Amino acid sequence: MASRGEQVQANVLVALLAHGKPTSAYKIMRDLQDGQPKIAPPTIYRALAALVEQGKVHRLESLNAFVACQCAHHDHPAILSICDDCGAVEETVAPKLLNQLTRLTKKSGFAAMRHIIEIHGRCASCKNAGAQS
């Protein structure tokens, strides 16, 4: 039997997957309020925190939004490429590059715990779509 919390997490994940794009916590809340009118922000944020913890969802710090993880294994920090045109997010996994980053900052004694890499730009299909100019 799924606990209530797990049920909320599942619902949140479904909502995120349905969007397939970065979605704010409040947008998710409004989605879930279709079936559960009284659900409140803390419930959403708790579920999102658990999903992020599990690696099933990524938080986009530069958008204050969340997106469902698209890669098979959810146990690595991802490089997130964000199309500013259509909102699509691509994930890239590059452990070597993260190690480079860790080493680079370690030169001054810094101990890296959490890497945030978000790249804004334009995705391939939007680039093609806009090539007519």
Add this chain to the structure above:
Amino acid sequence: MASRGEQVQANVLVALLAHGKPTSAYKIMRDLQDGQPKIAPPTIYRALAALVEQGKVHRLESLNAFVACQCAHHDHPAILSICDDCGAVEETVAPKLLNQLTRLTKKSGFAAMRHIIEIHGRCASCKNAGAQS
């Protein structure tokens, strides 16, 4: 003669430099309200946007805060290492690494325009200070 806007930018930059650490727009506003009680959020955000544009200030997406640029000539995007203990931010410039990132994401046709790299962890002095445990 400095325009009003430039004057606000100068004041904001002074406030940021005085803190030397990540500072929220509202904290800066409260600082400036000592001498200009009616200054409002849009004024602060406009000044911050201009300063970020000029490279004199970095925005920390993962903290919703701003910090004065600490490198002499800052026309490269910086890698920002953030100590979660004391709040100190170190800047690292690594054009090669950024190029790697750009190339990596370009494989799928993505055109990178803006790199956001923020690394959370613990700075050298906090690490030493906490070594007694």
Add this chain to the structure above:
DNA sequence: TGAGTTATGTTATAACATAACATAACAAGC
């Protein structure tokens, strides 16, 4: 000057996030 334009000020509100407390569920010992 006076129309057109841009910059700045001002008010109000939107959007994001969490503090603080209440209640419910559950488990351990009696």
Add this chain to the structure above:
DNA sequence: GCTTGTTATGTTATGTTATAACATAACTCA
């Protein structure tokens, strides 16, 4: 079964960040 303590979840309220919308001031150039 009943307490009792603990954790999970719900609920209310509020704190924090950011921008929309409009008003006014300054500046430009015929």
